[in-house]
Amino acid sequence: xxxxxxxxxxxxxxxxxxxxxxxxxxxxxxxxxxxxxxxxxxxxxxxxxxxxxxxxxxxxxxxxxxxxxxxxxxxxxxxxxxxxxxxxxxxxxxxxxxxxxxxxxxxxxxxxxxxxxxxxxxxxxxxxxxxxxxxxxxxxxxxxxxxxxxxxxxxxxxxxxxxxxxxxxxxxxxxxxxxxxxxxxxxxxxxxxxxxxxxxxxxxxxxxxxxxxxxxxxxxxxxxxxxxxxxxxxxxxxxxxxxxxxxxxxxxxxxxxxxxxxxxxxxxxxxxxxxxxxxxxxxxxxxxxxxxxxxxxxxxxxxxxxxx
Amino acid sequence: xxxxxxxxxxxxxxxxxxxxxxxxxxxxxxxxxxxxxxxxxxxxxxxxxxxxxxxxxxxxxxxxxxxxxxxxxxxxxxxxxxxxxxxxxxxxxxxxxxxxxxxxxxxxxxxxxxxxxxxxxxxxxxxxxxxxxxxxxxxxxxxxxxxxxxxxxxxxxxxxxxxxxxxxxxxxxxxxxxxxxxxxxxxxxxxxxxxxxxxxxxxxxxxxxxxxxxxxxxxxxxxxxxxxxxxxxxxxxxxxxxxxxxxxxxxxxxxxxxxxxxxxxxxxxxxxxxxxxxxxxxxxxxxxxxxxxxxxxxxxxxxxxxxxxxxxxxxxxxxxxxxxxxxxxxxxxxxxxxxxxxxxxxxxxxxxxxxxxxxxxxxxxxxxxxxxxxxxxxxxxxxxxxxxxxxxxxxxxxxxxxx
Numbered sequence: 261x262x263x264x265x266x267x268x269x270x271x272x273x274x275x276x277x278x279x280x281x282x283x284x285x286x287x288x289x290x291x292x293x294x295x296x297x298x299x300x301x302x303x304x305x306x307x308x309x310x311x312x313x314x315x316x317x318x319x320x321x322x323x324x325x326x327x328x329x330x331x332x333x334x335x336x337x338x339x340x341x342x343x344x345x346x347x348x349x350x351x352x353x354x355x356x357x358x359x360x361x362x363x364x365x366x367x368x369x370x371x372x373x374x375x376x377x378x379x380x381x382x383x384x385x386x387x388x389x390x391x392x393x394x395x396x397x398x399x400x401x402x403x404x405x406x407x408x409x410x411x412x413x414x415x416x417x418x419x420x421x422x423x424x425x426x427x428x429x430x431x432x433x434x435x436x437x438x439x440x441x442x443x444x445x446x447x448x449x450x451x452x453x454x455x456x457x458x459x460x461x462x463x464x465x466x467x468x469x470x471x472x473x474x475x476x477x478x479x480x481x482x483x484x485x486x487x488x489x490x491x492x493x494x495x496x497x498x499x500x501x502x503x504x505x506x507x508x509x510x511x512x513x514x515x516x517x518x519x520x521x522x523x524x525x526x527x528x529x530x531x532x533x534x535x536x537x538x539x540x541x542x543x544x545x546x547x548x549x550x551x552x553x554x555x556x557x558x559x560x561x562x563x564x565x566x567x568x
Numbered sequence: 569x570x571x572x573x574x575x576x577x578x579x580x581x582x583x584x585x586x587x588x589x590x591x592x593x594x595x596x597x598x599x600x601x602x603x604x605x606x607x608x609x610x611x612x613x614x615x616x617x618x619x620x621x622x623x624x625x626x627x628x629x630x631x632x633x634x635x636x637x638x639x640x641x642x643x644x645x646x647x648x649x650x651x652x653x654x655x656x657x658x659x660x661x662x663x664x665x666x667x668x669x670x671x672x673x674x675x676x677x678x679x680x681x682x683x684x685x686x687x688x689x690x691x692x693x694x695x696x697x698x699x700x701x702x703x704x705x706x707x708x709x710x711x712x713x714x715x716x717x718x719x720x721x722x723x724x725x726x727x728x729x730x731x732x733x734x735x736x737x738x739x740x741x742x743x744x745x746x747x748x749x750x751x752x753x754x755x756x757x758x759x760x761x762x763x764x765x766x767x768x769x770x771x772x773x774x775x776x777x778x779x780x781x782x783x784x785x786x787x788x789x790x791x792x793x794x795x796x797x798x799x800x801x802x803x804x805x806x807x808x809x810x811x812x813x814x815x816x817x818x819x820x821x822x823x824x825x826x827x828x829x830x831x832x833x834x835x836x837x838x839x840x841x842x843x844x845x846x847x848x849x850x851x852x853x854x855x856x857x858x859x860x861x862x863x864x865x866x867x868x869x870x871x872x873x874x875x876x877x878x879x880x881x882x883x884x885x886x887x888x889x890x891x892x893x894x895x896x897x898x899x900x901x902x903x904x905x906x907x908x909x910x911x912x913x914x915x916x917x918x919x920x921x922x923x924x925x926x927x928x929x930x931x932x933x934x935x936x937x938x939x940x941x942x943x944x945x946x947x948x949x950x951x952x953x954x955x956x957x958x959x960x961x962x963x964x965x966x967x968x969x970x971x
Contacts, residue, residue: 459654462621465641466648467719468671481658 309543315536316340323532339537346534348512352520355430356499359516362434363441363498364491370438371445371490372483376475378446379453380461393443401440405507408436412508428510436504441497445490452486453479488553495549499542517542569755570632570722571597572618577627579613579779587613589779591627595723598753600746601784602770604760606802606907610779611759615725618757619648631722642671647716648725652732653708655700661687661711662696668719686718689748706737717748723755730765742769763803767791775799777905793964797898797956800855800949802905806888808949809861809923810898813854815847824854827919828894831871837945843959844950852959853898855949858888861925861941863933870942877937878922887927891939897921903956 315323316339317332343349377383378390409427412435416426424431456479464474480487502518509515512523521542524535572595579588588610595601603611616622618629620641629636636644647668655664662683669679687693690710700708709729716724729745730738746769749756760766766773767787774784775798783795794800800808813824813831822838824831831854838844861873875893896919898904925941933939950959 457652457654459650459652460656462619462641463648463650463654463715464656464667464671465621466619466644466646467668467715468642470640470642473671478656 312536312543313540315532316540318533320533339533340541342534343538343541346538348515348520349538351513352515352517355515356517358430359434359437359505360495360498363437364494366434367438367441367445367494368487368491371442371449372480372487374442374446375449375453376479378450380458393447396439396443397447402503405503408439408504409507412436427508428514430509430514433505433508433516436508437498437501441494445494448490448493449483449486452483456482492550492553496546499546569597569753571595571599571630572723572755572757573628573630574614575628575630577614577617577629578625579610579617579622580625586779588617591779591781593774593781593784595755595757597755600749600756600758600769600771602758602760602766602773603776604763604766604773604802605776605782606905607761608778609776611761611776612727614776615648615727615757615759618644618723619646619725620644645722646725647719647721647723649712649716649727649729651728653700653712653729655708655711655715657700660697660699661692661703664700664711665696665714665718668715672719682718682720686714689717690714705733706741709733709737709741713745713748717752721754723757724749726756726758728760729758730760731762738765745769764805767803773803775802777802793958793961794855794949795958797853797855797900797903797951797958798905800904800951800958804857806858806924806926807905809856809858809921810904811854811856811921812851812896812898812953814851815844815849817848822848826854826895826921829873831873831943831945831948833948834869834945837948840961840963841950841959842962847950847952847959851953853900853903853951853953853956855951856923856943857947857949858924859926860944860947861923862944863925863927863931863939864942867942871945873923873941873943875923875939875941877933877935877939879935880927880931880933882929884929886929887931887933889925889927889931889933889939891923891925891941892920893923893941894919895921900953900956903951 314330314332317335317337318329319334319336319338322329322332378386412425412432413427416422416429416432418425425435426432460478460482461471461474464478465471469477500518501516502522505516505519506522509519512520521535521538524531524538574591574593577588577591578586580586591610591614593601603614605611613622617624618631618636620636620639620643624637631644631646656667659667665683665686666679669682674682683696684693687696690713692707692710692714695703695707695711700711703711709732712729716726726745730741733741742765745758749769758769767790770787772784773787773790775782775790777798783790783799785793785795790799790803794803794808797810801810811826811829813826813829816823816825818832821835822833822844824833833844873891873893873895875891877889878892879890881888881890923941925939927933951957952959
């Protein structure tokens with residue numbers, strides 16, 4: 261605008277600064293408004309987490325006081341010791357770890373191969389298969405619990421299947437989790453794979469690899485960011501899942517950590533302090549996993565963005 | 569190094585599309601053959617069949633004395649340069665170059681020696697630690713070439729390697745590839761849709777259309793003696809002028825007539841094409857290259873074609889005149905290369921055709937002027953209107969011998 265000013269007639273030149281101030285003021289208001297909204301969203305999302313962590317450090321009477329205590333002062337670690345020493349804590353942490361490791365590993369291997377088939381080969385029924393995957397993702401999980409429970413409990417009575425299937429078995433829960441983690445993983449991964457030009461594998465094959473070698477040496481490193489993103493999803497889903505674990509696992513020694521958390525609420529009410537401490541501890545692995553892996557994501561994304 | 573030989577090769581896709589139809593072609597040891605044709609003509613499919621990236625429906629492909637039909641790409645000992653280079657984006661230039669050697673278990677010290685030598689030849693020494701994303705288009709192209717050369721394969725296969733470069737770089741890389749091929753004398757099969765590339769690079773050029781090989785010959789012979797209307801219209805830039813003419817006997821000689829245009833054929837010209845006699849009283853296609861038309865001719869007997877200039881393009885060394893003449897343009901899209909035919913301006917009048925003429929750079933012709941073009945009768949081409957094939961010149965072999 262300023263470059264036009266010398267050419268403009270006087271009245272415009274006089275009016276222009278006024279308009280500019282108005283524009284600037286408008287911009288300022290807009291910026292403040294946007295920031296306020298962002299802060300509000302931030303508060304809504306972060307406050308529950310903060311309250312959980314803060315409560316975990318508060319002594320019992322502060323927690324139940326009618327006057328809210330915004331900060332845990334004086335702070336105490338007794339809730340954490342309580343939680344850790346509660347029955348089955350370490351057992352259930354171990355159970356959760358087993359479930360998560362199995363779900364993530366299995367789903368990544370199977371999803372990689374399935375996505376490979378979907379993105380690299382033309383076969384009869386390919387389109388229908390893709391629709392089926394999406395369809396499975398659209399079904400609400402809760403609606404399937406009862407049929408799944410019945411199926412699982414019957415499968416557990418079949419000789420030859422009952423070493424892995426059946427209720428009150430971690431392996432059964434792992435299989436259940438795969439039913440919703442796998443379709444999502446396959447879907448996401450095949451999207452990543454489509455972004456990798458087929459010629460790269462062809463070049464590798466001409467260069468001397470087998471077809472599978474080309475997938476492993478060329479395609480796999482290029483879709484690594486996709487694998488990482490998908491594995492984060494699988495990790496979070498498997499670690500945080502409650503309903504299936506609650507319904508399928510009855511023994512305290514066989515439950516996962518989320519079900520263990522629910523045990524703080526019983527007929528006598530809720531033991532808030534240790535519950536919050538336990539919840540904080542439960543959230544930690546997810547945060548740690550994400551922090552560890554997120555640098556790989558940003559590195560991976562730049563590597564994947566390159567199209568030769 | 570080894571020869572590549574296609575014998576009755578057929579490629580049929582699921583759904584019945586015939587991509588390559590009975591291809592017979594030999595690329596001799598050390599020879600540079602260019603497969604050229606409009607897009608979708610099957611040239612890339614043919615190349616990919618040699619590489620093993622496409623299955624062969626029928627026929628036989630040999631590299632050297634081995635039938636490779638059922639061999640995996642890695643067992644064929646060929647190297648390929650892809651249109652989009654297909655460099656491994658997560659590997660450095662060095663790793664890209666060495667990948668093929670590692671896969672073939674070449675000793676480590678030998679790997680390093682060969683990669684460094686290639687990098688020196690291609691001027692990539694400074695870039696060995698970079699990733700493809702940090703290279704310019706020309707540099708990527710060089711890495712792609714290097715990756716092929718370093719393997720020291722039996723043959724090079726190149727799939728439009730220059731089409732992603734800008735015009736100037738393309739000319740430069742064209743010369744570079746031709747130079748490398750001459751130095752290494754590696755059998756090369758090169759695919760392009762650009763006939764200029766084909767003409768400038770290949771020892772021999774194979775023209776394909778709709779999966780069918782039209783003609784294989786040296787670039788010059790392809791230009792001078794096109795075997796059919798398609799090759800005639802495809803090869804050469806600007807494209808050949810094609811008219812629909814009637815051949816008549818007048819006095820003792822033959823005359824080609826089309827609208828108001830009359831071209832008398834001298835007895836010796838007619839005698840060189842004995843088959844022309846059979847076409848007397850029928851229509852045929854007459855081809856005149858733009859450089860066979862001139863403004864003034866030293867030969868006073870040269871037939872003249874009168875027309876009106878529509879457009880004159882000054883190209884520096886020469887001028888390209890689009891001249892509207894009262895004649896019938898050839899209207900047989902099924903026999904010619906359609907994209908080349910579109911290079912000619914649409915005539916303004918109803919029963920007229922436009923001819924392209926290469927005139928002197930200092931021509932005085934301006935749009936709107938009436939021009940008398942002299943046609944060089946020794947450089948006329950005649951084609952059968954039904955089959956599109958050229959009416960042959962007696963005593964000239966149909967194709968050149970393999971180099």
